[in-house]
Amino acid sequence: MAILKLLDQGGKIVKGVGDIKAFLNDRGIIFEQWEASKPIKDDDDQETILEAYQHSLSPYMARHGYLNADVINVHKDTPNIEEIRKKFLSEHTHAEDEVRFFVDGEGEFFFHFKEVFSVICQKGDFISVPKGVKHWFDLAPKYHVKAIRVFQTKEGWVANYTQSGIDKKYIK
Numbered sequence: 001m002a003i004l005k006l007l008d009q010g011g012k013i014v015k016g017v018g019d020i021k022a023f024l025n026d027r028g029i030i031f032e033q034w035e036a037s038k039p040i041k042d043d044d045d046q047e048t049i050l051e052a053y054q055h056s057l058s059p060y061m062a063r064h065g066y067l068n069a070d071v072i073n074v075h076k077d078t079p080n081i082e083e084i085r086k087k088f089l090s091e092h093t094h095a096e097d098e099v100r101f102f103v104d105g106e107g108e109f110f111f112h113f114k115e116v117f118s119v120i121c122q123k124g125d126f127i128s129v130p131k132g133v134k135h136w137f138d139l140a141p142k143y144h145v146k147a148i149r150v151f152q153t154k155e156g157w158v159a160n161y162t163q164s165g166i167d168k169k170y171i172k
């Protein structure tokens with residue numbers, strides 16, 4: 001279940017799904033919650049995971065013109081995990097929407113509109129970061145993200161870093 005943090009309002013926490021959804025939708029960020037059609041095990045392969053969410057994933061992909069879906073799985077023992085964390089940790093934008101569905105684990109998306117806020121995404125949370133929106137992402141403190149990603153292009157995840165340094169104010 002997601003947690004919204006209003007970082008420029010003294011770190012005020014919002015937990016209700018309806019309130020979080022309304023706040024994010026107001027800013028063009030799609031937020032949903034999906035359920036698996038069958039239980040997922042820790043060692044299930046990519047195909048099994050995609051199949052378990054196909055009833056939600058396929059219509060979404062068709063509606064928004066996505067071609068490819070995969071599952072990213074990083075955890076504490078992933079080689080170079082700190083390097084991987086750093087790639088996502090500086091403020092950036094993308095030329096296409098960044099779509100993630102959290103199958104397991106946890107990660108925090110930080111958004112920079114007029115204000116800065118963050119959303120901790122957990123199991124069952126679906127989020128789509130609109131193209132061009134300034135954001136960054138932290139794997140810490142859990143260092144475990146198992147997430148479905150969808151892409152419109154073959155290039156996959158490409159970041160345009162802003163070099164603003166604003167992320168440094170919010171990352172511990």
Ligand SMILES: [Fe+2]
Nearest residue numbers: 092094098135
């Ligand atoms: Fe991103």
